Structures are given as structure tokens and as C-alpha cells.
Amino acid sequence: MKKAKWLFALAIAVLMALPLAAQKTELTFWTWRPEDTEKYEKLLATFEKQNPGITVKISAFKNTEYNTILSAALSGGSGPDVFQSRAYGGLxxxxxxxxMESLEKWVPELKNFNKDVLRGATSVKDGKVYGVPFASQTLFVFYNKQIYKELGLKVPETWDEFLANCAAVKKAGYQPLANGGKEGWTLEVMMGSLCPNFYGANDFYDAVVAGKTTFQDPRFVSAIAKLKELTPYMPDLYMGVSYTDMQSAFINETAAHFIGGSFEAGYFASQNPKLDFDVFPGPTAKKGDPHYVSIYADGNFSMNAASKQKETAAKLLKFFAGKETGDFFIRELQQVSAVPGADTSASPYITKVLSFQKYSTPYIFLVGFRYNQPTGSTLIQAALQGFLAGKIDAAEVCKQVQEGIATYYEPFKKK
Amino acid sequence: MNKRTAERRWILFFISPALAVVFVIILLPLFMSLFNSLFSWKQLIRQDFIGLENFRKVFFTEPYKTRFFNALKNNGLWFIITMLIQNVGGLLIGYFLSRRVWAHEFYKRVIFIPVLFSIVAVGFLWSLYLRPNGLVNGFLKIVGLPQLTRAWLGDESIATFSIIFVNIWRWIGFPSLVFLAAIDNVPMDCLEAAWLDGATDRRVFFKVILPLIVPSILIITVLTIIGSLNVFEQIYTMAGLDGAPNFSTDTIGTLFYRTAFGSVDSGNPEIGIGSAIGVIIYLLTFLASVASIVGLGKKEVEL
Structure with missing residues (x-):
């Protein structure tokens, strides 16, 4: 009898506890930005306030190890409910x-996103969208305004003006370009910033993706050859200059230009608040031509297909697709948010970057050719290292890239 | 009889934890990668059994072929240079230490200290020293040799040599101590007999000491082969996963990692091919070890 009473009490306790437990759901969220964890916590606090009963636990992993850790967790059947995912080939x-769960039915807001940016979250295999894009990146040239003012220089429009500025800066004893070539990817960025205006931006991109032309097209070869004209303005022994060397040369105001991506600005500003810098798009051959910039989607927020709480996870993803997250990316992270209609007034820099995107072209090897090994990026990075070191010429660079991609890329095989 | 079975059981009991660890951590992954290398992969999911197709690709088709043999060539370079400079140097250092040169105890410790450093720390610090405006080039400018300054890690023709040099700097203390111990173990009566017969130091070294320390030389050679096949951390910390610049520092270790796991900046994983390369590394190491055991056995009989 006594036992039954106890059981009854226990049952009531359990019944009372159940709704409480159901109300408090915990989502797990992974990011590859340990340096931004505190800022993300602030953003997610807003989400938790709007959705009482849901808490989000953040785990951050080092950028370079993130893919390995994530794939181990997901293939083991565990892993976070929502996670940052790479764009394009990485997706x-x-x-x-x-x-990954395809998101069309969970996050209808995706319809309003920029088509170019959404491409980074779309599988080329089945055309479904697997992520909410968070930022786009644009490649261009940073310059030190103080040095420009001191030497009375104007922002260059044409390639010749750009070279003339570099020469003037060199004469004044500054380093014209911060860029080096120890890490191949910084050379690919340089190519993406400067070459589209010479290979014919979207015309060439569309033709080469369709297999109507190859990378040995004279337009592409001559665009690559242009990069060699910059070597007199690169640092001494530039092939040994690493990414961190480049950053410190620009931050310490010893270099006047830094050819890079929109993602640098936040770091530049935080490392040297007194640094007065601005940006200009890659120079063109003729005055008055439109200045094309390479853009790409940086990454996405995705849902684990094996998540046990997809409805709740979808709430978080809808929040990530909303204006609050968009404003947060611009305000806190100084990133060009992918969310349509985000408020850019807080940042003249981002307003400027978005104005460059009027003439945008896909960052060619990342967007078009990073799906199989050897990826276009692997090939161009290594070949550009050989090129800038003077071991091979521009035609050979393009030949190596073409032959490497042709080993798997169907539209090239027919030729 | 009964006592022997009991004894056997006890032995089994004591070695089983170690065996279990070896099985789970060494043998199981080994067979898993052998297994994985026989399948085609769709991204991270295992697909169909394709036999030795992945191995055929590594050896005979572009682009894998070029990358693989380029990497293997660099492993060969590591072996040859390490043998010539590190091990010959180690032998000389060991010999001079055994001759009790002035302050030999001090030298012995100083030479061995870098062996205790972590590879990653050494790689990181030396990549700072070898920067275009780092310590090494700064030193060359101060001593009036500015024409010798180089982009040590950025120049295709010397990057591998720079990294091998750093590794020799780190590791030369090890062969030195092994050879020192071996030379100290050479029986005094052999040496005395040689000296009494009027042999010069040089003659004693080549005709008496060297033949008597052959087992140590063999052990160091085998360790060098295995070490050269497994070079990874040095490249990873000083040149990056892509074997930059232009694949000039690529080794089968970095090639394996890059292929199997992908690298953030430039590639997607190809687990089948990666596993095949892993199995090839294993086989090469295994062959080197077997050859060494056979070789060592013979030498011991000779002594």
C-alpha cells in the first residue's frame, strides 16, 4: 500500500517535470570562428529572448580543423543541430x-537572397539549397589614405595609373605592395582582385564554365601575365613573404597597398585603430570601363539532417536569415552580410563594398572549379607560385590549370 | 606441465592490455584504411568495391601520378640528405665527444637539447627566423654577405633543403649520442692493441671503431628511412599542407593528409585515394623495418 502511494507521488512528479523539460530545449551550434564566440553569444542571447525555452550552446573549433572535426562528428551520427558550413565545394x-537538411521548406526567406550568393549554399548535384548564407566576400585593393595624401596621389582607375602610383610610392621609400607569395592562396586572391577586368569578367566565366573556351584562351593568359608587372613593387624576396607578414606590413603602415578581400577590414581596424585605409576595385585597361570585382559566398548556416529537433533548429535558421542577424554581421563583425535589406548605414566601408558589387563576377576557381581534386584553386595557387618566382611563364600557368581541370571536368573533356 | 600453462596464462594476462591497445590504436585503423582504399567514395560516404583501382590511379593516372612521385622524390631527398649530413655529422660529433675533447660534457648536453623540443615549436620558430626579414637574412647582412640572402622557405629550389636543415638542427643530437655510446662501448683492449701497433687515430677510427659500431649505424639508418617516409609535421608547420611553393616541399605525408582530409583553401577530401596513399606509406615503412631486422640479425652474428 505504502509502495503504491510512493509510485503515485513519483508519477505525479514525473508528469509535472515533463512539460518543464519539454519547454527547455537546448540546441547545439558549431562555428569555426573561436575569435567571434563572444559576439555570437550576444546574437544568440537575442534569439533566446525571442524564443523563451530554447537555449543555444555554442562550440567553436579552429578554422583549419573544423572540417575534420565536423565530418567525424556527423559521420558518427552525432554532431550539432545547426552549424556553420562552407560554401561551394565544401558544402x-x-x-x-x-x-545536411535541404532548407527550402524550413526557411522560406531564402527566396529573397541574392542569387549569386545563394549559389554558395546550393548543391550543384541536385540544385537544392542546404544553407542560409551569412556573408559575401569581395576582392579588391586596400590602400593607405595617409600615404596617398602625403604623396598627393589619386585613386587609380586604370592599370597604368595603378603602376604609376606604385612607382611613386616606391620612390618615396614606402613598400608599394604588401603582397607576397609564400602561401599560394594569397596569390589566388591577387588574381581574383586584378585579373577579371583583363580576362573579360562574366563573359569569360560563363564561356569557360560551359566549356566553350578553355583557360588557355588568350584573354586569360594575358590577364595572368599582367600580374608579373607587379613584381618590382612587391617586397624584397616576396616569395618568402607570408600572409601574416603581409598583414603586418599594411597594419604598420610600411606598405601602401594590400591586394586582398573584404574580410581583412575588421582585423586591420582592430589591430591599428589609427590606420586610415580605404579600398578601390581592380583597375581596368581603359578609363571609363566598369570595374569588375570577384565575389563569393563565404559560408552558410546549415541544419544537421540527423537532428532530433528540426522544428527548433529551423527557428534558429530563420533567425539567421533575418534582419537582426544581418545587422549583427555588419555592426559587430564588419562582414558584408548576405541577408537582404540589412542596415549598412553603420558602416560606410560596407556601403562602399556593396557599391562595388554592382559589377560583380564569380571568384572564378572557388565558385566554378572547387568540386573535384585537383581543384582549380590548388592548380592556380601552385602555378602562380611558379610563375611569380620566374620558373614558368603565363602560358604554362594556364596550360597546367587547364590540363589539371580537364582530368575530371566534363565540358572540357569533349574538346 | 600444469605449471607451464599457468605461467602462460599469467603472461597472457599481463600482455593483453598492451595488445588490446596495439590492436585498437594501430592494427584496427591500419586494416580500416586498407579496407577503405579498396572502395570508391562519394564525398564522405563509402560506395562500391573497386579492388585496386585507387592504387592504379595513384601510380598510373594524372593528376595523382605526378603528385605522388613528386612527393616520393622529396622523401628520397630527405633520406639522402639526412644520411649524408645528419648521420655523418652525428658520427663525427659522437667520435669527438668520445675522445673527451675540452668541455665535452657541456657540448653533449647542448647538442642534445633541441632533440627535446617539440617539432611544432621548432618549425614555427624557424619559419620566423627564415622569413625574408628574419634572423637568418639579418645575420647574413650583418656579416657582409647580403648577396646570400634568400626567401628560404618561399623559393622552390631551396625550400625543401631549408626544412631538412631545420630538422637536422633539431635531431642531430640523437645520432650523436647513439654513436657516442657505441664508440664508448668499443672494448679498450682492441684500441690499445691498435695503438701499441702504432696505428694513427684515423686508421683506428676506420679500421677498428667503424666496423665495431656497425649495428648502431644500421639502427640509425633504419630510423632515418622510417623518419624520412613519415615526414609531415615539419612541412605542415613551415610550408603548409599544400607543400608550397608549387608543391616543391610536398611529401607523401602531406599528400596523404591533403588527399584524405582536404585542405581548407584548396580541396575536397578523396578518402579512397587518401587511404591508398596511407597504405602505400605503411607498406614502404614495413619493408624498411623488415629489411632492417634481417640486416641487423646478420650483423649480430658477425660480431
């Missing part, structure tokens, strides 16, 4: 392995 790996 394909997880989407085609069946680890």
Missing part, C-alpha cells in the same frame, strides 16, 4: 554525404 561534401 557539396556534406550535402552529398547526406548530412
Amino acid at each position: 557539396e561534401t556534406f550535402a552529398q554525404s547526406g548530412y
Whole structure:
């Protein structure tokens, strides 16, 4: 009898506890930006306030180890409910392995996103969208306004003006360009910033993706050859200059230009608040031509296909697709948010970057050719190192890239 | 009889934890990668059994072929240079230490200290020293040799040599101590007999000491082969996963990692091909070890 009473009490306790437990759901969220964890916590606090009963636990992993850790967790059947995912080829790996939930039905807001940016969250295999894009990146040239003012220089429009500025800066004893070539990817960025205006931006991109032309097209070869004209203005022994050397040369105001991506601005500003810098798009051959910039989607927020609480996870993703997150990316992270209609008034820099995007072209090897090994990026990075070191010429660079991609890229095989 | 079975059981009991660890951590992954290398992969999901197709790709088709043999060539370079400079140097250092040169105890410790450093720390610090405006080029400018300054890690033709040099700097203390111990173990009566017969130091070194320390030389050679096949951390910390610049520092270790796991900046994982390369590394290491055990056995009989 006594036992029954106890059981009854226990049952009531359990019944009372159940709704409480149901109310408090915990989502897990992974990011590859340990340096931004505190800022993300602030953003997610807003989400938790709007959705009482849901808490979000953030785990951050080092950028370079993130993919390995994430793929181990997902293939083991665990892993976070919502996670940052890479764009393009990096997305394909997880989407085609069946680890990502396609999001059209969960996040209808995706319809309003910029088509170019959404391409980074779309699988090329099945055309479904597997992520909410968070930022776009644009490649261009940073310059030190103080040095420009001191030497009375104007922002260059044409390639010749750019070279003339570099020469003037060199004469004054500054380093014209911060860029080096120890890490191949910084050379690919340089190519993406400067070459589209010479290879014919979108015309060439569309033709080469369709297999109507190759990378040995004279337009592309001559665009690559242009990069060699910059070597007199690069640092001494530039092939040994690493990414961190480049950053410190620009931050310490010893270099006047830094050819890079929109993602640098936040770091520049935080490392040297007194640094007075601005940006200009890659110079053109003729005055008055439109200045094309390479853009790409940086990454996405995705949902684990094996998540046990998809409805709740969808709430978080809708929040990530909303204006609050968009404003947060611009205000806190100084990133060009992918959310349509985000408020850019807080940042003249981002307003300027968005104005460059009027003439945008896909960052060619990342967007078009990073789906199989050897990726276009691998090939161009190594070949550009050989080129700038003077081991091979521009025609050979393009030949190596073409032959490497042709080993798997169907539209090239027919030729 | 009964006592022997009991004894066997006890032995089994004591070695089983170690065996279990070896099985789970070494043998199981080994067979898993062998297994994985026989399948085609769609991104991270295992697909169909394709036999030795992945191995055929590594050896015979572009682009894998070029990358693989380029990497293997660099492993060969590591072996040859390490043998010539590190091990010959180690032998000389060991010999001079054994001759009890002035302050030899001090030298012995100083030479061995870098062996205790972590590879990653050494790689990181030396990549700072070898920067275009780092310590090394700064030193060359101060001593009046500015024409010798180089982009040590950025120049295709010397990057591998720079990294090998750093590794020799780190590791030369090890062969030195092994050879020192071996030379100290050479029986005094052999040496005395040689000296009494009027042999010069040089003659004693080549005709008496060297033949008597052959087992140590063999051990160091085998360790060098295995070490050269497994070079990874040095490249990873000083040149990056892509074997930059232009694949000139690529080794089969970095090639394996890059292929199997992908690198953030430039590639997607190809687990089948990566596993095949992993198995090839294993086989090469295994062959080197077997050859060494056979070789060592023979030498011991000779002594």
C-alpha cells in the first residue's frame, strides 16, 4: 500500500517535470570562428529572448580543423543541430554525404537572397539549397589614405595609373605592395582582385564554365601575365613573404597597398585603430570601363539532417536569415552580410563594398572549379607560385590549370 | 606441465592490455584504411568495391601520378640528405665527444637539447627566423654577405633543403649520442692493441671503431628511412599542407593528409585515394623495418 502511494507521488512528479523539460530545449551550434564566440553569444542571447525555452550552446573549433572535426562528428551520427558550413565545394561534401537538411521548406526567406550568393549554399548535384548564407566576400585593393595624401596621389582607375602610383610610392621609400607569395592562396586572391577586368569578367566565366573556351584562351593568359608587372613593387624576396607578414606590413603602415578581400577590414581596424585605409576595385585597361570585382559566398548556416529537433533548429535558421542577424554581421563583425535589406548605414566601408558589387563576377576557381581534386584553386595557387618566382611563364600557368581541370571536368573533356 | 600453462596464462594476462591497445590504436585503423582504399567514395560516404583501382590511379593516372612521385622524390631527398649530413655529422660529433675533447660534457648536453623540443615549436620558430626579414637574412647582412640572402622557405629550389636543415638542427643530437655510446662501448683492449701497433687515430677510427659500431649505424639508418617516409609535421608547420611553393616541399605525408582530409583553401577530401596513399606509406615503412631486422640479425652474428 505504502509502495503504491510512493509510485503515485513519483508519477505525479514525473508528469509535472515533463512539460518543464519539454519547454527547455537546448540546441547545439558549431562555428569555426573561436575569435567571434563572444559576439555570437550576444546574437544568440537575442534569439533566446525571442524564443523563451530554447537555449543555444555554442562550440567553436579552429578554422583549419573544423572540417575534420565536423565530418567525424556527423559521420558518427552525432554532431550539432545547426552549424556553420562552407560554401561551394565544401558544402557539396556534406550535402552529398547526406548530412545536411535541404532548407527550402524550413526557411522560406531564402527566396529573397541574392542569387549569386545563394549559389554558395546550393548543391550543384541536385540544385537544392542546404544553407542560409551569412556573408559575401569581395576582392579588391586596400590602400593607405595617409600615404596617398602625403604623396598627393589619386585613386587609380586604370592599370597604368595603378603602376604609376606604385612607382611613386616606391620612390618615396614606402613598400608599394604588401603582397607576397609564400602561401599560394594569397596569390589566388591577387588574381581574383586584378585579373577579371583583363580576362573579360562574366563573359569569360560563363564561356569557360560551359566549356566553350578553355583557360588557355588568350584573354586569360594575358590577364595572368599582367600580374608579373607587379613584381618590382612587391617586397624584397616576396616569395618568402607570408600572409601574416603581409598583414603586418599594411597594419604598420610600411606598405601602401594590400591586394586582398573584404574580410581583412575588421582585423586591420582592430589591430591599428589609427590606420586610415580605404579600398578601390581592380583597375581596368581603359578609363571609363566598369570595374569588375570577384565575389563569393563565404559560408552558410546549415541544419544537421540527423537532428532530433528540426522544428527548433529551423527557428534558429530563420533567425539567421533575418534582419537582426544581418545587422549583427555588419555592426559587430564588419562582414558584408548576405541577408537582404540589412542596415549598412553603420558602416560606410560596407556601403562602399556593396557599391562595388554592382559589377560583380564569380571568384572564378572557388565558385566554378572547387568540386573535384585537383581543384582549380590548388592548380592556380601552385602555378602562380611558379610563375611569380620566374620558373614558368603565363602560358604554362594556364596550360597546367587547364590540363589539371580537364582530368575530371566534363565540358572540357569533349574538346 | 600444469605449471607451464599457468605461467602462460599469467603472461597472457599481463600482455593483453598492451595488445588490446596495439590492436585498437594501430592494427584496427591500419586494416580500416586498407579496407577503405579498396572502395570508391562519394564525398564522405563509402560506395562500391573497386579492388585496386585507387592504387592504379595513384601510380598510373594524372593528376595523382605526378603528385605522388613528386612527393616520393622529396622523401628520397630527405633520406639522402639526412644520411649524408645528419648521420655523418652525428658520427663525427659522437667520435669527438668520445675522445673527451675540452668541455665535452657541456657540448653533449647542448647538442642534445633541441632533440627535446617539440617539432611544432621548432618549425614555427624557424619559419620566423627564415622569413625574408628574419634572423637568418639579418645575420647574413650583418656579416657582409647580403648577396646570400634568400626567401628560404618561399623559393622552390631551396625550400625543401631549408626544412631538412631545420630538422637536422633539431635531431642531430640523437645520432650523436647513439654513436657516442657505441664508440664508448668499443672494448679498450682492441684500441690499445691498435695503438701499441702504432696505428694513427684515423686508421683506428676506420679500421677498428667503424666496423665495431656497425649495428648502431644500421639502427640509425633504419630510423632515418622510417623518419624520412613519415615526414609531415615539419612541412605542415613551415610550408603548409599544400607543400608550397608549387608543391616543391610536398611529401607523401602531406599528400596523404591533403588527399584524405582536404585542405581548407584548396580541396575536397578523396578518402579512397587518401587511404591508398596511407597504405602505400605503411607498406614502404614495413619493408624498411623488415629489411632492417634481417640486416641487423646478420650483423649480430658477425660480431
